[in-house]
Structures are given as C-alpha cells and as structure tokens.
Amino acid sequence: MAKNMIIGQSGGPTAVINSSLYGAVKQALKRNDKIDKVYGMVNGVEGLKDGNYIDLTALADTTELELLRTTPGAYLGSCRFKLPESLEDEVYPLLFKRFEELNIGYFFYIGGNDSMDSVSKLSRYAEQINSDVRFIGIPKTVDNDLVNTDHTPGFGSAAKYVATVVREISIDASVYDNKTSVTIVEIMGRHAGWLTAASALARRELGDNPVLIYLPEAAFDQDAFVEKVKEALKTTSNLVICISEGINDGKGTFICELGSAVSTDAFGHKMLAGSGKYLENLLKDKLGIKVRSIELNVPQRCASAHLSETDVREAAGAGAYGVNAALEGETGKMIAFRRESDTPYVITYGVEDVNLICNEEKGVPADWIINDGSDVSEEFISYAKPLVQGDVVIPKDEGLPMFAYRK
Amino acid sequence: MAKNMIIGQSGGPTAVINSSLYGAVKQALKRNDKIDKVYGMVNGVEGLKDGNYIDLTALADTTELELLRTTPGAYLGSCRFKLPESLEDEVYPLLFKRFEELNIGYFFYIGGNDSMDSVSKLSRYAEQINSDVRFIGIPKTVDNDLVNTDHTPGFGSAAKYVATVVREISIDASVYDNKTSVTIVEIMGRHAGWLTAASALARRELGDNPVLIYLPEAAFDQDAFVEKVKEALKTTSNLVICISEGINDGKGTFICELGSAVSTDAFGHKMLAGSGKYLENLLKDKLGIKVRSIELNVPQRCASAHLSETDVREAAGAGAYGVNAALEGETGKMIAFRRESDTPYVITYGVEDVNLICNEEKGVPADWIINDGSDVSEEFISYAKPLVQGDVVIPKDEGLPMFAYRK
Numbered sequence: 001m002a003k004n005m006i007i008g009q010s011g012g013p014t015a016v017i018n019s020s021l022y023g024a025v026k027q028a029l030k031r032n033d034k035i036d037k038v039y040g041m042v043n044g045v046e047g048l049k050d051g052n053y054i055d056l057t058a059l060a061d062t063t064e065l066e067l068l069r070t071t072p073g074a075y076l077g078s079c080r081f082k083l084p085e086s087l088e089d090e091v092y093p094l095l096f097k098r099f100e101e102l103n104i105g106y107f108f109y110i111g112g113n114d115s116m117d118s119v120s121k122l123s124r125y126a127e128q129i130n131s132d133v134r135f136i137g138i139p140k141t142v143d144n145d146l147v148n149t150d151h152t153p154g155f156g157s158a159a160k161y162v163a164t165v166v167r168e169i170s171i172d173a174s175v176y177d178n179k180t181s182v183t184i185v186e187i188m189g190r191h192a193g194w195l196t197a198a199s200a201l202a203r204r205e206l207g208d209n210p211v212l213i214y215l216p217e218a219a220f221d222q223d224a225f226v227e228k229v230k231e232a233l234k235t236t237s238n239l240v241i242c243i244s245e246g247i248n249d250g251k252g253t254f255i256c257e258l259g260s261a262v263s264t265d266a267f268g269h270k271m272l273a274g275s276g277k278y279l280e281n282l283l284k285d286k287l288g289i290k291v292r293s294i295e296l297n298v299p300q301r302c303a304s305a306h307l308s309e310t311d312v313r314e315a316a317g318a319g320a321y322g323v324n325a326a327l328e329g330e331t332g333k334m335i336a337f338r339r340e341s342d343t344p345y346v347i348t349y350g351v352e353d354v355n356l357i358c359n360e361e362k363g364v365p366a367d368w369i370i371n372d373g374s375d376v377s378e379e380f381i382s383y384a385k386p387l388v389q390g391d392v393v394i395p396k397d398e399g400l401p402m403f404a405y406r407k
Numbered sequence: 408m409a410k411n412m413i414i415g416q417s418g419g420p421t422a423v424i425n426s427s428l429y430g431a432v433k434q435a436l437k438r439n440d441k442i443d444k445v446y447g448m449v450n451g452v453e454g455l456k457d458g459n460y461i462d463l464t465a466l467a468d469t470t471e472l473e474l475l476r477t478t479p480g481a482y483l484g485s486c487r488f489k490l491p492e493s494l495e496d497e498v499y500p501l502l503f504k505r506f507e508e509l510n511i512g513y514f515f516y517i518g519g520n521d522s523m524d525s526v527s528k529l530s531r532y533a534e535q536i537n538s539d540v541r542f543i544g545i546p547k548t549v550d551n552d553l554v555n556t557d558h559t560p561g562f563g564s565a566a567k568y569v570a571t572v573v574r575e576i577s578i579d580a581s582v583y584d585n586k587t588s589v590t591i592v593e594i595m596g597r598h599a600g601w602l603t604a605a606s607a608l609a610r611r612e613l614g615d616n617p618v619l620i621y622l623p624e625a626a627f628d629q630d631a632f633v634e635k636v637k638e639a640l641k642t643t644s645n646l647v648i649c650i651s652e653g654i655n656d657g658k659g660t661f662i663c664e665l666g667s668a669v670s671t672d673a674f675g676h677k678m679l680a681g682s683g684k685y686l687e688n689l690l691k692d693k694l695g696i697k698v699r700s701i702e703l704n705v706p707q708r709c710a711s712a713h714l715s716e717t718d719v720r721e722a723a724g725a726g727a728y729g730v731n732a733a734l735e736g737e738t739g740k741m742i743a744f745r746r747e748s749d750t751p752y753v754i755t756y757g758v759e760d761v762n763l764i765c766n767e768e769k770g771v772p773a774d775w776i777i778n779d780g781s782d783v784s785e786e787f788i789s790y791a792k793p794l795v796q797g798d799v800v801i802p803k804d805e806g807l808p809m810f811a812y813r814k
Contacts, residue, residue: 013582043585052585073578077585163807165706171480171810172709175420178450178459178484201807294704299572302579305712308806388806399715399795400570400608403578 003105014154023319219250309390410512430726563718626657716797
C-alpha cells in the first residue's frame with residue numbers, strides 16, 4: 001500500500017536547494033504507485049514538531065513547480081534546529097507521532113552537516129522503535145565541506161558566482177591602471193576554503209588576478225602576507241586578493257577577531273569587522289597605499305543569474321535519486337556523487353552512510369594549497385571547473401527574475 | 408579632408424561605459440568618409456597629457472570590438488583628473504598640441520559630471536584659440552544624476568542589478584520565516600538616491616520587501632526610522648530595508664559619519680563603517696533583534712549578468728549619435744535622452760549644452776519620495792521600469808563571461 005512522503009530543508013539556503021526539492025517532488029509525483037501524498041515540512045523539523053507542514057501534491061504540473069527549479073532560498077522555509085543528542089528526548093516520539101498521523105513512509109531532508117545529523121538521529125531512533133519510516137539526506141551547502149561525496153550541490157553555482165564576480169571586480173579594479181591599488185575580496189567559508197579557492201577560476205591566464213588566494217586551511221601569517229603583497233605589486237599594479245572569511249592564525253584565532261578585539265561601535269559594542277576590513281586596514285597601515293575590501297556576502301548563495309546548469313541538474317538529480325533510493329529500501333543514507341572522470345566530466349550517484357558524514361568536515365587538501373598558502377593548485381582547477389559549466393535561463397517578468405513563493 | 412578622432416573614458420566605470428565606446432568606435436569606422444583614424448586616450452585626459460593613447464582603428468571587424476559591447480569596467484582606463492579652472496593653465500596648450508600632432512578633429516569623452524566639466528573647459532578653450540576640434544560628452548553614471556537628460560546610460564543596468572539582487576536577498580532573508588529579522592541593504596549613491604529607489608522594482612506586490620527605502624534626498628531621522636521599523640515588523644517578520652550610502656540628517660552630516668566618529672580600528676584609525684553597519688548596530692541596540700547589513704558594493708556597477716538590453720542599446724546609441732553630432736558640427740554638447748512616452752517606452756536622442764550640465768546634480772524629485780521619506784512613489788516606478796527591460800547574452804568561455812581587454 002502506498003505511503004506518503006515528507007520533505008524538508010534545513011540550514012543556510014543555497015541557489016539550488018530548491019532544485020533538489022523540485023527533483024524530489026517531481027520524482028515522487030511520478031512514483032505515485034508507491035507514494036501517495038507529498039508533504040513539505042515548513043521550517044524543517046522545528047516546524048514539523050509544531051505541526052507546521054503543507055501538502056505539495058497540488059504542485060503537480062504547475063508553473064510554480066517549474067519555477068521552483070531555479071528559485072534561490074528555501075521554498076519550504078529553513079531552520080537551525082539541532083535534534084537532541086539523547087534519543088530519549090521527548091521530541092522523537094512527538095515527531096514519529098506526526099509521521100504516523102500523516103502516514104509517512106519516506107522522510108527527506110535537504111541540508112548540510114547539521115541536517116545529516118538530524119537524518120542520522122531520526123534513522124537511529126526509527127531503528128530503536130522498529131519504525132519502517134525511511135530517512136534520506138540530500139546534500140546541499142555552498143561550503144562544499146561534506147565528506148564521502150565528490151562535491152555538494154550548491155557549491156557549483158556559488159563557485160560560478162565567485163569566479164564571475166571576481167573576474168568583474170578585477171576589471172573594475174584596473175580602470176585606474178596608472179595608479180597602484182589593492183582590492184581584497186572576502187568570500188564565504190568559515191572553516192572550508194572551497195568557495196574562496198573557486199576565485200582562481202576567474203583567471204584567464206597565469207599571473208592574472210586574483211594573484212593571491214588565502215584559505216582557512218592554511219595558517220595565515222600577517223607579516224608574510226604583507227611581504228607577498230609587496231612582491232605581487234611589483235608586477236600587478238592593481239592587485240586583487242581573495243580571502244576566506246575564516247582565515248586564521250592556525251592556532252584558533254580568526255583574523256577578523258584581531259580587529260574586533262580593539263574596536264567598538266557607536267553604541268560601545270565590539271565591532272565585528274570582517275577579515276577583509278582588517279586586512280584592508282593592515283595594508284593601509286603597513287604600505288600606505290590605496291586599499292579597499294569587498295565582502296561578497298549573501299548574493300554568493302542566492303544569485304540566480306550565476307546558476308551553474310551542472311549544479312542545478314545535479315541538485316535536482318540528487319533529489320530524484322533520493323526518492324528512488326528510499327523506495328528501494330535505503331535509510332540512514334545521504335545521496336553522494338562519485339567522480340568517474342574530469343574530462344569528460346562524469347559523475348555517478350550513490351548512497352553513503354549518513355552516520356559517517358554528519359560529524360566530519362572536508363577541507364581543501366593540503367597539497368592543493370601552494371605558494372606558502374597564497375594560491376591553489378592545478379588539481380583544484382581541474383576539480384572545480386566542470387562544476388561551473390552551463391548556464392540556466394531564468395524566467396523573467398518585466399526584466400526581473402520570476403521565482404516560486406510558498407503561499 | 409578626413410580628420411582623426413580621439414575618445415576617452417573618465418570617472419567611475421559602469422557596466423555599459425564600454426558599450427558607449429563600442430557605439431562610438433563602430434560608428435566612426437562606418438563614417439570613414441569623414442573620420443580617418445580612431446584613437447583612444449589611455450586613462451582619459453590624464454593619460455593623453457602624458458602622451459598615452461592607442462590606435463583603435465585596428466579593432467574594425469574584430470571579436471574584441473564585439474566583446475567590448477558587454478565588457479564592464481573602462482577598456483581604455485579611466486582617470487579622476489580634473490582640468491584646472493583657469494584656461495590659462497599650461498595643460499590646455501599641451502593637450503591641444505597633442506590634438507594637432509594626431510590631426511584630431513573630434514574629441515569624445517564618456518563620463519559623468521566631472522567629465523562633462525572637462526568637455527566644457529576644452530570646448531571653451533578651443534573657442535578661445537579658434538581651434539576647430541569639436542568636443543562631445545557622452546553621458547555615463549550609475550548614479551543617474553546628470554541634468555537635462557531623462558536618464559543616463561549605466562543607470563538602467565545598475566538599477567536592474569539592485570532590483571534583482573534585492574529580490575533575491577529578500578528571499579534569502581525569509582528562509583527562517585518563523586523568526587524575526589531585519590536585513591539592511593546599502594546601495595551606491597552619495598548624493599542622489601536613484602539607484603536605491605530602484606530597489607522598489609524588486610517588489611512583486613504592494614507591501615512586499617523592501618518595505619522601507621531611504622534616499623539621501625530626504626533628511627534621515629533616527630528615531631523616526633526606529634519607529635517605522637517597529638511598525639513594519641508587525642506585518643513583515645523578515646524585514647528588508649534599502650538605504651543609500653549617502654543618507655544624512657539633512658544638515659550636512661552623513662549617517663555613516665555618526666558611527667565613525669567614535670570607532671577606531673585595530674591600528675588606531677577612525678573606522679569608516681558604512682551607513683548600513685551603523686543602522687544595523689542602532690537597531691540591535693534599540694530593538695534587540697537579529698539584524699544584518701549587506702553592502703552591495705562594486706558589483707552594482709560592473710555586473711555583466713544584469714545588463715539591461717535597453718541600457719546597452721542606449722549606451723551604444725549615445726556613442727554613435729555623438730559621432731554623428733560631431734560630424735554635423737556640434738561642439739560643447741552632451742548627448743541627452745528625451746522621454747516621449749513611458750508605455751510604449753519611447754526616447755529620442757538630442758544634444759544639450761554641456762556648460763549647463765557639468766556643475767548641476769539631479770536628485771530624485773521631492774514629490775517622488777513618500778511616506779515620510781521611507782518609500783518612493785508610483786511615478787518613480789513608471790520612470791524606472793522601462794530602463795531595466797531586456798536581457799543581454801554574454802559570450803561565455805568554460806562557464807565564465809568573456810570580456811575585451813586592452814593589450
């Protein structure tokens with residue numbers, strides 16, 4: 001007898017987290033031999049706990065569903081709710097009561113590390129109480145830091161955004177090319193530098209901007225940095241430097257914390273200036289030259305204009321594959337990608353044990369970080385390039401993108 | 408006998424300042440009955456003064472020239488060089504000596520207010536010495552603050568960027584829609600609020616984000632602002648507010664100066680936090696809620712992904728029209744647009760006296776600013792909407808935009 005499914009989104013949104021939702025819903029609607037209704041948790045398990053869900057079955061054959069494929073943000077609403085470590089907590093029977101009420105057979109959660117932690121706990125609790133609800137994680141994160149998968153949906157589009165915008169900023173930075181200047185671009189990534197590394201794709205040839213790239217995986221030394229900048233300015237008068245927001249001294253102190261330690265705002269609060277602003281001030285102080293810093297900020301994860309077709313396709317594919325995997329009996333698994341080849345780019349889908357993923361974090365490999373931590377290697381370029389390929393046409397209305405909005 | 412022409416770019420770049428260069432060069436190459444060689448000043452008059460120029464004639468029928476149409480930044484290099492007030496200064500004979508050496512008959516300068524000031528001074532000096540070199544200004548500015556023209560090339564694409572990205576940020580801001588939050592978006596425009604006003608286009612319906620919009624043309628009152636935010640939060644739990652970087656108290660003090668007055672960075676320098684950061688801290692302090700601020704920064708003026716087809720077409724058109732105007736004998740003029748109709752959108756090209764333009768600044772009309780300075784009117788929407796219409800396909804190479812680079 002057909003069961004119902006429920007799907008949710010959790011953690012920070014990406015440009016393609018809704019593509020995965022689209023892929024899963026679309027596939028579920030096709031598999032109506034096995035799946036009856038398709039429910040969506042509103043604000044993830046936090047919302048579901050409070051009985052907040054909607055029926056997505058009605059999206060079948062609507063324009064809304066097609067728009068969802070290219071809508072940034074989290075259509076269902078997200079949450080930062082961490083399920084308790086103890087499976088004895090009262091939230092578990094509460095959630096499973098909801099599953100029972102809704103006749104849920106399949107549970108899908110689109111998210112990063114913390115969301116995989118939820119899938120892990122729920123699947124372990126299900127085993128404990130002999131529930132037959134199946135739990136599948138569908139990966140998303142612009143940070144690309146999930147282990148046991150070649151890469152993560154959301155990264156490709158964010159990487160394409162970063163590479164494109166850094167290329168454009170480099171052009172903007174060079175308009176006064178008879179003067180010396182430094183532009184520091186601060187890129188998302190507290191612990192993993194994948195997205196910052198993607199700025200290397202902005203280069204057209206060797207020696208192009210961004211000349212220097214700093215990731216959180218390598219210890220950041222301020223003096224060495226100043227020397228590198230001096231050196232680079234000898235050949236590049238309008239220097240562009242890309243840094244991860246999370247660059248740190250390798251001993252646990254973020255560079256941005258050095259600034260905030262002594263700054264207060266107009267209200268007497270500690271001023272949380274970013275790493276870019278801190279380095280801007282450092283270079284002005286040490287070199288007395290024109291320096292500006294630019295924080296790429298949330299457009300990195302919500303820009304529809306820089307969607308990678310590869311990323312959208314794979315994100316939707318992960319959703320669809322997840323539905324099939326659940327129907328085939330999988331539970332406590334995350335959908336993962338394996339790279340068979342760079343050129344031609346070939347990946348295969350598979351499932352991985354979510355318990356081995358949820359508490360790990362994958363950084364950029366040490367041997368892909370070169371030049372005393374100021375650049376990334378060709379291996380990274382070969383890895384990242386296929387992920388930004390292909391453009392996506394966004395439906396427009398009066399010159400602006402049309403998106404899907406939950407009613 | 409055919410003369411040569413020279414063209415330059417000056418001031419901050421826009422996404423379409425090269426479209427105007429493209430339009431002018433393309434038209435000049437067509438008019439080879441009258442125009443022999445096409446020179447480009449490198450870094451504007453500052454470069455020309457030092458003998459820095461290139462021959463653009465060779466661009467005829469190249470891919471490079473076609474790429475120029477959609478390349479951000481200033482292909483020729485820009486400058487912030489202000490010609491001296493006194494026409495007795497030695498720079499004038501120096502520049503006119505260059506014109507003579509290069510057999511220049513036509514001079515084109517693509518820029519904003521300051522560039523029009525250069526065109527004014529050079530054309531007045533030419534009159535004084537009976538030179539027959541003709542001087543034409545081709546307008547560009549994302550700020551849209553030039554008088555005697557309906558609007559300025561560069562504004563449409565920047566407005567499209569702002570409207571699109573604010574719509575996407577509003578989606579990103581609403582993913583935790585079971586919690587209260589405020590997102591402040593800081594938009595370019597020190598004195599004129601046109602670009603900030605364009606954020607109103609992000610709304611799909613009445614009451615949509617951005618709910619509050621603040622321009623520099625209206626005096627900003629902090630207490631009234633806090634009250635407006637409280638009121639807005641009653642109906643919009645994830646509030647998005649757009650502000651011009653130049654919002655001020657109406658008495659000459661920028662809001663961002665209030666913050667910097669008491670903040671110092673790690674090096675003991677005054678911390679120049681933006682208006683957005685200041686208001687973020689103000690709201691956190693007064694309301695104790697989650698607030699973030701986002702500075703849209705230079706992508707506003709160099710994003711190729713948000714080019715307005717209307718803007719690119721008109722920017723190229725202004726360049727071509729400028730060449731024709733010069734050939735017809737005009738000098739000391741700026742190319743201007745007159746709007747014949749909003750719907751259908753019809754503009755005509757014309758010339759305006761550059762002397763009446765160069766020292767003026769056009770702000771958003773007072774009666775287009777409504778709700779105690781917290782919104783813009785329907786008149787603004789009708790004015791701005793046609794300017795963001797149409798998309799432009801950017802040539803791509805391996806997933807990233809291809810641009811023209813000066814050799």
